[in-house]
Amino acid sequence: xLGGSFDPPHKGxxxxxxxxxxxxxxxxxxxxxxxxxxxxxxxxATYSERVYNCKLITxxxxxxxxxxxxxxxxxxxxxxxxxxxxxxKNIKFFWLMGADNLIHFHKWQKWKQIFNNISIVVFKRHGYxxxxxxxxxxxTYSQSQIFSNPINxxxxxxxxxxxxxxxxxxxxxxxxxRKQRKKLRGSY
Numbered sequence: 001x002l003g004g005s006f007d008p009p010h011k012g013x014x015x016x017x018x019x020x021x022x023x024x025x026x027x028x029x030x031x032x033x034x035x036x037x038x039x040x041x042x043x044x045a046t047y048s049e050r051v052y053n054c055k056l057i058t059x060x061x062x063x064x065x066x067x068x069x070x071x072x073x074x075x076x077x078x079x080x081x082x083x084x085x086x087x088x089k090n091i092k093f094f095w096l097m098g099a100d101n102l103i104h105f106h107k108w109q110k111w112k113q114i115f116n117n118i119s120i121v122v123f124k125r126h127g128y129x130x131x132x133x134x135x136x137x138x139x140t141y142s143q144s145q146i147f148s149n150p151i152n153x154x155x156x157x158x159x160x161x162x163x164x165x166x167x168x169x170x171x172x173x174x175x176x177x178r179k180q181r182k183k184l185r186g187s188y
Contacts, residue, residue: 001031001084001095001118002017002020002029002030002031002032002097003031003033003034003069003095004031004032004033006031006033006050006053006054007045008045008053009057009058012098013057016098016123016165017029017031017061017063017096018062019123019165020096020123020165023150023151023165024094027062028062029062029064029096030063030065030066031066032068032069033047033050033054033066033067035047035075051065051067068080077108078109078110078113078114081114081117081118085117085118092119093119094118094121094156095120095121097121097122098128099125099129100125102122102128102132102137102138103132105136106135106137111137115137115140115141115144115162119156119159119162120160120163121165122163122164122165123165123167124169126169144159144160145161145162146162146163147163148163151163
């Protein structure tokens with residue numbers, strides 16, 4: 001599962017999703033589009049635009065776009081995960097995130113509950129890795145890291161469990177795309 005604003009979705013989101021599917025031998029990846037990210041100040045594109053763009057970019061890929069957060073009126077990841085884990089008990093889920101999200105993960109509502117309820121897979125992200133490796137979340141859960149090469153799902157049975165993927169880094173971000181878009185609009 002990969003959650004976020006997806007404003008806009010980009011090849012970095014696709015890359016970590018497809019890498020996770022391959023590395024963990026998953027059936028599919030779920031993208032959870034959040035109606036409003038409580039940690040983001042600026043106004044995103046409309047929710048329907050973001051969902052549409054997610055469906056467009058994932059067409060033909062083993063990625064499903066879900067609107068669970070909107071359906072259950074959830075503002076926080078822990079609420080969405082509680083719903084998903086209670087309603088899909090026969091599925092082993094992994095929470096995917098870039099290293100940039102890990103830096104401030106301790107500011108997420110009930111972040112320890114998230115760590116204790118789902119295995120977390122962290123992907124390297126250009127410019128964020130050193131800070132992420134020193135983050136409060138990683139320091140708190142350092143004893144729960146899974147080190148295996150190759151990564152095997154069987155090591156993620158007990159929670160909390162997390163791993164750091166040494167992936168090829170894609171230097172792209174939604175905020176950079178929005179900045180470029182804004183510059184282009186201003187030049188007309």
